[in-house]
Amino acid sequence: AQSVTQLDSQVPVFEEAPVELRCNYSSSVSVYLFWYVQYPNQGLQLLLKYLSGSTLVKGINGFEAEFNKSQTSFHLRKPSVHISDTAEYFCAVSVNNAGNMLTFGGGTRLMVKP
Amino acid sequence: DTAVSQTPKYLVTQMGNDKSIKCEQNLGHDTMYWYKQDSKKFLKIMFSYNNKELIINETVPNRFSPKSPDKAHLNLHINSLELGDSAVYFCASSQDPGGEETQYFGPGTRLLVL
Numbered sequence: 001a002q003s004v005t006q007l008d009s010q011v012p013v014f015e016e017a018p019v020e021l022r023c024n025y026s027s028s029v030s031v032y033l034f035w036y037v038q039y040p041n042q043g044l045q046l047l048l049k050y051l052s053g054s055t056l057v058k059g060i061n062g063f064e065a066e067f068n069k070s071q072t073s074f075h076l077r078k079p080s081v082h083i084s085d086t087a088e089y090f091c092a093v094s095v096n097n098a099g100n101m102l103t104f105g106g107g108t109r110l111m112v113k114p
Numbered sequence: 115d116t117a118v119s120q121t122p123k124y125l126v127t128q129m130g131n132d133k134s135i136k137c138e139q140n141l142g143h144d145t146m147y148w149y150k151q152d153s154k155k156f157l158k159i160m161f162s163y164n165n166k167e168l169i170i171n172e173t174v175p176n177r178f179s180p181k182s183p184d185k186a187h188l189n190l191h192i193n194s195l196e197l198g199d200s201a202v203y204f205c206a207s208s209q210d211p212g213g214e215e216t217q218y219f220g221p222g223t224r225l226l227v228l
Binding site: 031032034036041042043044045046049051088090094095096100101102104106107109 | 118145147154155156157158159162170172204206208210211212213214215216217218219220221222
């Protein structure tokens with residue numbers, strides 16, 4: 001079975017500052033990795049995903065994430081955040097079998113302050 | 115032109131009642147899902163259907179019965195509602211059940227059981 005740990009439940013940051021949201025996973029098989037964002041009172045939207053190849057993945061809204069197999073991590077970064085980035089961010093993993101069962105981390109609330 | 119839609123958006127009901135939540139996707143996807151998000155924002159998959167066939171049932175009480183009349187719809191019926199069923203329920207869809215597939219989420223149905 002897979003598991004995902006998001007080490008920070010809340011991350012406060014000032015506008016235009018850089019941010020890193022941490023994600024570590026555990027799995028006995030190869031995984032696919034995802035970051036989803038949930039804006040207040042909305043559903044989840046894909047930010048980016050890692051399937052294979054280059055370990056640095058670029059997503060929407062200026063976010064990027066780096067897959068580190070040795071550290072089993074997939075941290076999300078943005079060099080300069082905006083107020084509009086305030087949201088809940090979820091890291092998730094899946095494996096390549098029938099069902100596409102996403103296992104989510106507990107979420108990190110990013111709070112961008114003016 | 116909403117991709118994944120859910121009705122109702124809010125549902126307030128008494129313990130012991132039976133209720134249904136409807137989900138429709140217009141993306142032409144083969145696979146649909148139901149997730150439950152609890153009050154601490156933790157997301158967990160409940161069911162997954164591919165081409166109207168159940169492929170994931172994550173130890174959900176049998177009071178919960180999904181029904182897929184066609185590939186575009188996956189409805190969730192809940193019998194004998196309990197206080198612990200209060201949560202946000204998200205429907206999602208993906209092109210197929212492969213682990214690499216992006217899932218597209220609906221806006222959620224906020225269920226409150228009194």
